[in-house]
Amino acid sequence: MAQPDGTRFAIGIATSGRREILRTLLPHLARQVRRPDEIVICAACEDDVDMAALDTVGLNIRVLVAERGLCRQRNHILRNVPTADILLYLDDDFLMGPSYVDETERIFASDPEVVMCTGTVDADGITGPGIDVSEALAIIDRGQHEPAGAADDPQVIYNAYGCNMAVRMAMVRAEGLAFDENLPLYGWLEDVDFSRQMARYGKIVVSRRLRGVHLGTKSGRTSGVRFGYSQIANPIYLMRKRTMSFRHASVQIARNLIANTVKLTTPEPWVDRKGRLKGNLRALADLVRGRLAPQKIVALE
Numbered sequence: 001m002a003q004p005d006g007t008r009f010a011i012g013i014a015t016s017g018r019r020e021i022l023r024t025l026l027p028h029l030a031r032q033v034r035r036p037d038e039i040v041i042c043a044a045c046e047d048d049v050d051m052a053a054l055d056t057v058g059l060n061i062r063v064l065v066a067e068r069g070l071c072r073q074r075n076h077i078l079r080n081v082p083t084a085d086i087l088l089y090l091d092d093d094f095l096m097g098p099s100y101v102d103e104t105e106r107i108f109a110s111d112p113e114v115v116m117c118t119g120t121v122d123a124d125g126i127t128g129p130g131i132d133v134s135e136a137l138a139i140i141d142r143g144q145h146e147p148a149g150a151a152d153d154p155q156v157i158y159n160a161y162g163c164n165m166a167v168r169m170a171m172v173r174a175e176g177l178a179f180d181e182n183l184p185l186y187g188w189l190e191d192v193d194f195s196r197q198m199a200r201y202g203k204i205v206v207s208r209r210l211r212g213v214h215l216g217t218k219s220g221r222t223s224g225v226r227f228g229y230s231q232i233a234n235p236i237y238l239m240r241k242r243t244m245s246f247r248h249a250s251v252q253i254a255r256n257l258i259a260n261t262v263k264l265t266t267p268e269p270w271v272d273r274k275g276r277l278k279g280n281l282r283a284l285a286d287l288v289r290g291r292l293a294p295q296k297i298v299a300l301e
Contacts, residue, residue, distance in 0.1 A: 006085075007085045007086065007105055007108075007109070008037045008038075008083050008084050008085045008086075009034070009036050009037050009038075009084070009085065009086045009088070009101060009104075009105055010036060010037060010038045010039070010040060010081045010084035010086070010087050010088070011029065011036045011038070011039045011040070011087075011088045011089075011090055011101075012039075012040050012041075012042070012074065012077035012078075012081065012087055012088070012089050012090070013039065013040070013041045013042070013089075013090050013091075013092050014041075014042045014070055014073035014074050014077065014089075014092070015041060015042070015043050015044070015048050015049070015073075015092040016043065016044035016045075016048055016068050016073075017044070017048065017219060018048065018092045018093065018217060018219060019047065019048055019049065019050055021092060021093050021215070021217050021219070022041070022048070022049065022050075022092045023050045023053045024133055025092065025093065025094075025095060025133070026039075026053070026054070026057050026059075026061075027056070027057050028095055028096075028137075029057070029059060029096075030057055030058050030059055031098050032096065032098055032099075032100065032101045032102070033098050033099050033101070033102045034099075034101045034102035034105060035059065035101070036059065036060075036088070036101055037060065037084075038060045038061075038062065038081070038084070039059055039060065039061045039062070040061075040062050040064060040077050040080060040081060041061065041062070041063045041064065042063075042064045042065070042066050042073040042074070042076045042077050043063060043064070043065055043066075043073075044065070044066070044067070044068035044069075044073065045065065045068075046063075046065060049063050051063065062080075064076055064077070064080055068185070069181065069184050069185055069187065070179075070183075070185070070186060070187035070190060071179035071180055071181045071183050071184070071187045071190050072179075072181055074089060074179045074190075075178050075179050075181065077089075078172065078178060078179075081169065084169050085108075085168070085169055085170065086104065086105065086108055086166055086167070086168065086169065087166065087167050087169050087172075088101070088104060088164070088165070088166040089162070089164070089165050089166070089167070090163065090164055091162070091163040091164070091214065092217075093125075093163075093214065093215035093216065093217040094163045094164050094212055094213070094214050094215070095133070095136045095137065095140060095212055095213045095215065096119075096140075096164070096210075096211075096212045097140050097143055097144060097210075097211035097212055098140075098144070099144075099209070099211075100119060100164075100210050100211065100212060103207065103209045103210055104117060104119075104166050104210060107154055107205065107207060107209075107210075108166070108168060111203070113202045113203050114154075114168070114202060114203050114204075114205055115167065115168045115171045115198045115199075115201055115202030115203065115204065116160050116165060116166065116167050116168070116195060116198045116199075116202075116203075116204040116205070117154060117160065117165070117166050117204070117205045117206065117207060117210070118157070118160035118161045118164055118165045118166070118204075118205075118206050118207075118210070119161075119164045119206070119207060119210025119211060119212050120206065120207065120208050120210060120211055120212075121161065121163070121164070121212060121213065121214050122139050122140070122143050122211055122212065122213055123135075123136070123139050123213045123214070124213075124214045124216060125213075125214055125215045125216025125217070126163075126214055126216035127216070128216065128268075128270070129216075129218075129268075129269070129270045130215055130216045130217055130218055130270070131213060131214075131215045131216060132215070133215070136213040136215055139213050140211065140212070140213055143211045144211075153207050153208045153209060154205035154206060154207035154208075154209075155205060155206055155207075156203050156204065156205055157204055157205065157206045158192075158195070158196075158199075158204070158248070159191060159192045159195035159196065159199075159204065160191055160194075160195045160204055160206075161191060162190060162191030163214045164210070164212055164214075165191060165195075167194075167198065168202070171198065171201050171202065172198075175197075175200075175201060177194070177197050177198065179193070179194055180193050180194075180241075182237065182293075182294055182295055183230075183234060183237075183294050184294065184295055184297060184298050185222050185226065185297060185298065186222040186226075186227065186230065188227065188230040188231070188234050189230075189234045189235060189238060189244070189252075192238065192243065192244055192248070193238050193241070193243045193244070196238075196243040196244065197243060218270055222297070223272070223275060223300070223301060224271075224272025224273070224274065224275020224276045224278070224279065225272075225275045225276070225278050225279040225282070225300050225301055226279060226297040226300050226301075227272075227275075227276055227279060228256075228260065228275060228276035228277060228278060228279020228280045228282075228283070229279035229280070229282055229283045229296065229297050229300060230279070230283075230294060230297055231252070231253070231256040231257075231260075231276065231279065231280060231283070232253055232256075232257075232279075232280055232283035232284060232287065232292070233283045233286075233292050233293065233294045233296070233297070234294050235248070235249035235250075235252045235253055236249060236253075236287065236292060237292075237293070237294050256276070256280065257280055259273075260273050260276045260277040260280055261277060264277055279297075279300070282300075
């Protein structure tokens, strides 16, 4: 049911190839002080979701199926929450602190100019080998005992972080906004693109009161070559589209090229640096030939 003020809060989760981690994390959504009115999971295939386990969660959960691709799946969720006032997108490996939903609702209610908000990630396994669930829960528990956010919280930012970002659905519907499906599969930087679309109509903010941990689960991710190609193609595409500034795009490209080159001889065990650099170079060659396009990763290995 919606809250007494009538606000309907939905959580949307796009998932592919993460059946076990999804089954493990879903019950933790029931720990929220303010429970979501609905959880909508969009899977790439029915086997991505343990349907029998959903009954034990104790929440209103719907499962949709759409063609694989983060942007496609997130758009499918957008089209299937017609009564939601706030839609919070979570990665299937993101754990929220227990007050996250409640605080998110407060932020939107207190400032009508806020159209999108994201939380503070206390630990992000995407930059390392990943974080297991027990460690993530311990980090969240410690965070609950820290002082509340500063007086100037929340703060305006350039873009929300895709693993945890909430949107005001009235604005999405009024302007017909959607994720760009020209960013296929993993859809890298789709959060920047959607954020900058939303920024035309209001404020994007981050709050210290919204706390969580991104496990950075390595399964179900795209190949090194594909991701390396996207590291070049996607920011250039968004720059041409004017949803990413030249400065942000150039920094992204330079950072990734340098990292993939420098770490090629001593790569992290969880990163395919050779594949990423190969993808980088392939994208640069396509750029020179005038053939660069994010969609080309579908045909890569």
